[in-house]
Amino acid sequence: MSKIEVKNLCAEYEDKNGDFQALKDVSFSVGDGEFLSVVGASGCGKTTLLGVLQGIITPSSGSAFIDGLPITGPGTDRAAVFQHYSLFPWMTARDNVAFGIKQAKKGLSKRERHELAHVFLKKVGLSGFGHKYPFQLSGGMQQRAAIARALAMDTDILLMDEPFGAIDAKNRSNMQELLLSLWEGDGDTKKKTVLFVTHDIDEAIYLSDRVIMLGGSPGRVAAEFPVRFPRPRIHSTIRKTGEYGSLRNKLMALFYEENNGLAEEEYTI
C-alpha cells in the first residue's frame, strides 16, 4: 500500500474577485519509504499541494490519504519544512528544535529533548548557535534550524518545500547527504517517506526515486519520471552517464514547454 495517496485533488483560494483555482485534478501516490521530488514552475501549486498534505489547506474536491486514511488535519506522523522560515522568533534555535521534539515524541524529559536538539543542530552545522534567536541567524541558518527541527521529530513522513533554497553550495551538499542518511534511517531514526519540492532539477534527480513535474495554472501533474540510479549515488559519477543527460533533458524540455505561456506573461516588461 502506498504511504501517501492523492486522488483528483483540487484546491482553491478565496480571492477578492472570485475563487482562484491553484490545483486541478492532481493524482499521484508515494510508496512507503519512497523519496519523491516535485518540480515545477513558480506558482504552479507546489506549496499548495504540501499545504493539503500538512493538513492546513482543505481541498475543494478530491482527497489525500495517508496510510489509507483521509487527511483531516495536521498530524505528528508528518514533519514539515516550509518554504519560508517557520521558526518561532521568540524561541532560541535550540528551543525551536526541542519544541518540535516535544510535540512529536512524548515521554522524553526536558533534558533529553535539549540533548537531542543539540545533536540535530550539530548535524546541520549549527552546533555553536543553539542559544541564538532566529533574528540573530542568517536566512540559510534559519532554514537549517527549521530542517533540524523537522528531522529531529523523526516522523514517518517528511514534507519539504524548497528546504535548501537559501543554503550555499557546500552546506547544501552536506544537507543533501544528511537528508539521505536520515531518510534511509540510521540506528536512531526510522526509514522515512519524503516528499521534496525543489526548483533544482539536478537536485531532484540526485536525491529521488521518482520525480513529478507539476505544470500549468491551475497546476496538475504534467509528467512523472522514475530515477533508477543505484544508491548510494555519487553526484559526479551519475552526472557522466547518458541516462542522466537524457533524463535531465526531458525534464528541462518539459519544464519549458509547460511554462512557455506563463513565462512570457510574467516577464513582459
Add this chain to the structure above:
Amino acid sequence: MKQAAKRLFIIPNALFIILLLIQLLPDKPYRVADYPQYTVALALALEALLLAGSFLLKKDGARHVFTDVMGVVFAFLIFWVLATIKLDLPGNAKQAVFPPPGAVLQKYTVDYAQTLVNIRDSLVLIFRGYLIAVALAIPLGLFLGWNARVGAAAGYISKFLGSISPIVYIPYAIVLLPTFRAASVFVIVVASFWPTLASTMSGVLNVEKRIVDSAKTLCVGRLTMLFRIILPASLPEIFIGCNQGLTISFILLVSAEMIGARSGLGYYVNNYANFGNYTNALAGVIMIGITVTAITFLFNLLRRFLLRWKQ
C-alpha cells in the same frame, strides 16, 4: 585622552557649573526660607551621576540619551532657581506658591518617612488594580481574538465600553464600594482592562499566518497554541495596551486620591495645597513625577527582557 576630553566637555557639565555659580547671586527678598545647601548637594549628586554615566555607559546611543536628560534637568534647575529667588519676576509676589528647589528639597529630608508611606500606599493600589486587569484582560483577549466569531462581536462591545472615560466611574465607585481603597482598585481595573484587552485581541488577529501554520503542523494542543504560540507572537502589541493602561492608572489614581483618599501621593499634594503649604505640595508633585518615571523605566526593562527575541 582625547576620548575622555570628548566625554568631559559637554553642555550638561557646563550647565552644572552655571547652576553652582548662580547660587552666588544675591537673593531677592523672600518670605519662604530657602536652603541653598540642598540645591548644591543635589547638583553635586547629579553631577556625580552624570560623570559616572558618561564614562561607564559604553553604547553611544544610550550615553547620549542619558547626558541629554541630565542636561535638561540642570537647565530646569537653573531656571527654577533664577525664577524663584534670583530674578525679579512679576510672579515673585506669589513666592509662597513657587518655592525654590532648596526649600522643596529640605521638605524631603524632613518628610521622607511620610513621603515613602504615601508612595507605598499609591503603588499598592496601582499594582493590585493593574495586575487584576492584566491577569483578566490578556487571557480573555487571547481567547476572544483566537475565536474570531466571538471576537468580532466582543471587539465592538469593548470599543464602546473602552471609549467611556473611566473618570466617570470614580464617583459611583466611591459611593458603591465600602472603602476608598476598594473603589480606587476598581477604577484602576476598569481603566487598564480595556486597552489591554483591545491590544491583546488585535495582537492575536495580527499574528502571521505562517507562524500559526507552523504551529498547526506541529499539532500543538489548544492551550499550548494560546500560551506558547499566540501569546508570545502577540506580546509586542499586548505591551502597547499594557503601557497605556499603566499610564491611565496613574493619572486616575492620583485624581481619585485628590478627591477622596486619606493617604497616597494625590492626597499628599491636595492636602498640603488646601492648607496653603505649596512647598510640600510641590514636593509631592515632583515625587509623583519621579515615581511614575521609575515605574515606567522598570516596565520598559521588563518589556525589553520579554521581547529580547525581537530585532
